[in-house]
Amino acid sequence: MTVPKLVLASSSPRRRELLAQIGVVPDRIQSPDIDETPHAGELPRIYAARMAAEKAAAVPREAGECVLAGDTTVALGRRIMPPARDNDTVRACLKLMSGRRHRVFSGVALIAADGTLRRKLSESIVKFKRLSSAEIDAYVDSGEGLGKAAGYAIQGRAAALIPFMSGSYTGVVGLPLLETRTLLLTAGFHV
Numbered sequence: 001m002t003v004p005k006l007v008l009a010s011s012s013p014r015r016r017e018l019l020a021q022i023g024v025v026p027d028r029i030q031s032p033d034i035d036e037t038p039h040a041g042e043l044p045r046i047y048a049a050r051m052a053a054e055k056a057a058a059v060p061r062e063a064g065e066c067v068l069a070g071d072t073t074v075a076l077g078r079r080i081m082p083p084a085r086d087n088d089t090v091r092a093c094l095k096l097m098s099g100r101r102h103r104v105f106s107g108v109a110l111i112a113a114d115g116t117l118r119r120k121l122s123e124s125i126v127k128f129k130r131l132s133s134a135e136i137d138a139y140v141d142s143g144e145g146l147g148k149a150a151g152y153a154i155q156g157r158a159a160a161l162i163p164f165m166s167g168s169y170t171g172v173v174g175l176p177l178l179e180t181r182t183l184l185l186t187a188g189f190h191v
């Protein structure tokens with residue numbers, strides 16, 4: 001079986017780095033351009049799976065190419081936390097998550113060269129300590145939360161504010177590597 005070519009449908013440097021961690025280098029990378037607005041009442045796990053599939057489908061495939069995409073969604077109960085585009089959102093998210101557990105759903109989707117869509121979803125639980133105003137201010141000032149789901153990055157200084165997590169660490173960072181490897185193996189990649 002000839003090894004297909006891999007296209008990573010992502011603008012996220014984390015996803016590229018996580019793939020590199022298991023020795024996978026995409027043949028090309030293209031940003032997916034999709035509407036990321038949740039449907040009314042859409043549950044976070046359904047949303048994460050849908051987003052991953054839509055991102056993969058949004059990038060055109062050439063003959064012999066497979067497209068891989070992911071989506072990391074942070075959920076407080078049934079509420080989908082927003083991506084933090086500014087400091088006010090980072091602050092608001094941290095206040096909401098302070099002293100509580102939340103879930104992180106990380107969807108992965110792979111469209112094989114024959115057009116078949118395969119999907120996996122990882123689910124993790126992350127707890128933040130009770131955050132003081134000074135801790136929230138310092139984190140906002142670090143700028144690390146910008147561009148991240150729910151305004152934090154576990155792979156950075158937020159790690160020192162998290163007493164507990166269970167599930168997939170790589171899923172929280174942006175691409176669950178066990179699930180991703182399984183999908184890649186099924187599609188004929190050597191991982």
Ligand SMILES: Cc1cn([C@H]2C[C@H](O)[C@@H](COP(=O)(O)OP(=O)(O)OP(=O)(O)O)O2)c(=O)[nH]c1=O
Nearest residue numbers: 010011012071072148149152153154172173174
């Ligand atoms: C919770 C968390 C999220 N994140 C990041 C991973 C993702 O880049 C981002 C979640 O947003 P996503 O919409 O999953 O991804 P994205 O828009 O950054 O990139 P893409 O083009 O692939 O859609 O948050 C971390 O880096 N660390 C964390 O601890």
